[in-house]
Amino acid sequence: MNPLLLVAFVLVAAGATVVVFTREPSRQAVTLGVYGILLTLLFVLLQAPDVALSQVAVGSAVVPLMVLLAVRKVRGGKR
Template identity: 50%
Template sequence: MADALICLALALAALMATAVVLTRGTVRQAIVLSGYGLVLGLLFLILQAPDVAMSQIGVGTVLLPLIVVLALHATRRHRDTGHRDTGHRGAEKETRR
């Protein structure tokens, strides 16, 4: 019975890993990555490693996808507002006046 559960959890982990790779949108990919972290946490729990499972669930399910989504948001916001490195150009304009 335990071997069947381990095989099922491994198959589910392989399926979720494939889903992460095949997901198109970056935000959707972060959400699927969160599900993959949860499946890995459950796999570690089945393999009787509760401390690793708790760490995996905390980091792989919550923290990593959150960091990815926040980084994507910051990158898009920076790109959409049109920020450019104009520090030197601004100084040149002041010296010409």
């Protein structure tokens, strides 16, 4: 196994753990975005550029934005 691929797998596992154990929803959205970037890197290393493009669009931009908007709506728009 490629050492760079092994490092990417470890980073993805660590990123997933950080996302799961983050308690505040707004911080969790940010860590979810970073996790999406890590997954994109993994998919590029696995030579799946189409999946990587989808992941960078959805996993690191759209989903964290939706979570932040939902948190803002639930909190009543307070800053």
